[in-house]
Amino acid sequence: MAALLPLAEAQAQLLALAPALPTETLPLVEAAGRWTAEQVLARRTQPAADLSAMDGYAIRFAEMPGPWRVVGESAAGSTLGFTLAAGEAARIFTGAPVPAGADAILLQEEAQRGGDRLVLAGEGPPHAGAHIRRTGSDFASGDALIEPGARLTPARIALAATGGHGALAVRRRPRIALISTGDELVPAGEPVDGVCLPSSNAPMLATLLAAETPAIVEDRGIVPDDLAATIAAADAARGADIIVTTGGASVGDRDFVRPALEAAGATIDFWRVALKPGKPIMAAKLGSTIVLGLPGNPVSAFVTARLFLLPLVRHLGGAADPFDSPETAQLSTPLPATGKRMEFLRGQRSGGMVQALGSQDSAALAMLAAANVLIIRPPFAPAAAAGDVVELFSIA
Template sequence: MSLPPPRPLAEAQERLLAQVEALAAETVAAERAIGRRLAAPLLAARTQPAADLSAMDGYAMRADDVTGPWKVVGESAAGHPFDRELGTGEAIRISTGAMMPPGNGVMLLQENAAREGDTVSLNGEGEPTARHIRRAGFDFRHGDEVLAAGVRIGPAQLALTLAAGHAELSVHALPSLAVLDSGDELASDPAACASHQVPASNGAMLAAMAAPHTSSIRRLGPVPDRLEAILAALDKAADTDVIVTSGGASVGDHDLVRPALEQWGAEIDFWRVAIRPGKPLLVARRGRQWVIGLPGNPVSSYVTAFLFLLPLLRALGGARDPLPRRLAMRLGSAVPPAGDRTEFVRARLDGDSLVPVVEQDSSALAALARAEALIERPANAPAAEVGALVAAYWLENGASA
């Protein structure tokens, strides 16, 4: 069989994502939108703050009456405003978050005030100022775009949504996923694993990676290296938005995922990407359903899921920028020249620099678990010395927790 040349990474990612259409939008309660992405820009339905507020405890007075002393004629507390303009020589007690009195006012910090009975005066430590007033609309105004389409709703975005006057949001549906790991060597029970077997860990790993970006995950496997078994597993996943397979995507006698997909009616979009680890990546479609075929080596499976599966899930969920964010970081130790494929080097954080972990084999799970980032080394890149800037991707791997 003549193998297709592996595609460059950027070309493969661009080809995949150019074909993705976000799933349909629906309106849900704002507090149920966590993890979902906005289907349209969110415009503020109110102004925040709606009035001038004090940012500190103290006393408020007119802006043209700053020498004192002043007679304290009332109070403004959060939720309980003082409702008239102040006259010359008048002040009110004001609390953090409380409305300033009507008119052009300033405030005297509590620590700069001396009070005796109903009279307050300067104590010589500071004067009335507008510096500690939060002006109406300083955060946002009615009609402002506060969140762009495609933004993922997290705790801060939820708080902003509610503050902007919205109890509901229009968000994209999250994709459903089936995870299928295959291989005769896989033992489903890690506590009962014979010497010729390995525990089936890839399916759990991929499900955990995908969980924040999916509505549901169906685990299928481990499936033996038999065409009919793989076809039966694919049938069980026929109603999901995405299928991800692990193992069986290469060219060996027992690598049956590609022929199974073709027999099942899927069309192979591309196969093999010029990266290390993870070259035998496969992307296929069956109608609107996507299939991502990942290598069986666990590090290869992890890296290709990071670079292809997660961006696909994000794009289906409405993300405008679904690829992982590339960071510029400095090396804490030298790295050798890269080979003829883009390489992803597992690394840990040492101070503010990245140091590659010692073991880079694609089966080394202990090294992967210690890694906090992937260093991207372009094909044929020269050696890089300590302190050199490199492109890197941060991993939410739990290693630094």
Template sequence: MTARTPPLPLAEAQARLLALAPTIPVEWRDVMQTAGHYLAEPLHARRNQPAAPLSAMDGFAMRAADLPGPWRLIGESAAGHPFVGTLGTGEAVRISTGAVVPPDADMVLLKEDSAIDGSTLHLDGTAPDPTERHIRPRGMDFGEGAAILPRGWRIDAAAIGLALAAGHERLPVHRPIRLTVIDGGDELAAPGIVPGLHQIPASNGPMLAALAARLPVVATRIGPVPDTLDALIAAFEAARDADVIVTSGGASVGDHDLIRPALTAMGADIAFWRVGIKPGKPLLVARRGDQVILGLPGNPASAWVTGFLFMLPLLRAALGATEPLPRAIMVPLATPMGKGGSRMEFLRAHWDGATVTLDRLQDSGALSPLARSNALIVRAAGAAPAPAGSPVPVHLTGID
């Protein structure tokens, strides 16, 4: 793989990277500690929900066969306090939302469709149609043994609620990934050091670690690492226990780009190098045993875009996600766009909920467009000019 080797198409590069995803052990965690993880096994319900028929409204429970009434009120069923007697012909009980419907009842008459005279209840409106309309049947949400979430499902707040309702206190997930982020370059000034005119603050490492923090990851940062072979090899050796190493800078072909020589010196296998995208062409992927090493470009926009397109999908795949790649949606352009370049482009843009606007500054060394943007416009190589209103594929970068 030399500089003359054609860059890989994006889809092929992503597929080859995901095939290298490390195997992360499975552990059982308290449900409340699983947000952001992916299920390592399918989830089945251990109970019925609801366990008994419940009223969906405030009103009165009765037998539909007794319509049109009247009925004699003999008690009440409240949420958490079911009616314990027997409901006979011409009898009804007051019932609240979420309360158990008495076994002999098959209809709930709404409070606003009724009138009470002493202990006698009268129909004063319209009976429900169908008569069981306001009753949530046993197992309406899910039945015992039902498959409720598949393997690889990302656990969010709703999934946590579902797991608990289904009778689960612990869930099987992959342990958090051990990630090491290495910043390299003589031009980088460490945090707390005022940079000289020849330096810039080391920002890529913290940025990439923050990007990875969307997922169950324990991130360690190393650097800035000087542009020497010995320093880089020492940094890689310090990260031997990491599942994934991500570097920023040094993956190209310049005299001071030493990531490839360092990896080769350590006996790592270079899986591929260079991808046909802009920004982010000089991307490198290697493997050392079970450890995956992802060499990202040093320009901040290039590092962020390749982190979004490669680092996050790799981490998701290792954590068990069945759909680790980001999805694009079609969004209308707010302003026209010119012809596409020679490579597939990922353009920083802002989505306002209806349209997407290309940022005026697209230089790969600029951070301000990243901070202003919440979307990436995907532009195919050689794409024709697009007028305002044209739908274009967009990655919403603020949404996982």
């Protein structure tokens, strides 16, 4: 039997199976959550003029403490028709253009006005230029606002809008078909007899994808442990960008995913990764569709979905960096040495401390639901003591 594939190598091979999806141009709100397909450049300068950052009066700093004669008013969006001469001031509001001749804003709570006469009634602005947003201080026309492959967060949507864009080029949403395999499975919510199990992987993966990606997900139901039925299910899902199967990818007599894919004409790229939990994971290409075979145990399916499925969806969606970045924390309890496989332990982090949960069984869903991190343990790592720093991924 071939040696187990290291995690990083398997991830790289998976992403190499297909390039990012084609682009489409969408209105800003519809583009939210996608990844940009091209660099977004500013079409305008922001601010387009010197603007007041506060409500108050536009003055000459050198003329403090006054008095000044108020000769006009500037509101947001207005076009000024005057210039301040020596000894003059203008009433001004937040976001309004600063009239020529002024170089500071006197806050209204530090001003005393009687008719057109204005005097200082507080400390006043600390220096020339105080409380003024200078032209182009945010960005200038032609500046790069968003790099290709960046996720369009609410803040980036606002930045693009302010930069003059009403629509952006993004990658098409990946289409994903979920197939659950196993004679023991029944749809969630239906009566369960004997040792049968409610199907939990498809709802779990669908909600994980919905929370983390803009993918279009279709649950294609449960397929029995039957070669012909598995071939037919794979063939029927060819229109998806990714087919995700759970269960049936191991080496048992009732594991039909691999032989079914081969019979359907798929090319197996890799099978079995040096990973715990999640060793029997498989990647294949069925025509232009990527097939990702995840383990059937729900914890294994969850861990491998975070390590393989989410990065793959982000990659197809055009993400510049599709992988999660690990964080660090100190162990509050010790951990044993590891073997030849990389391990991802379900744990709980509180503040800067983390501990592994009691049961690490790959079917223990209660522990998975209680976890908020996956603690990363490299292969052949020595025992770790309380206080040692470990890497982890946040999952909640």
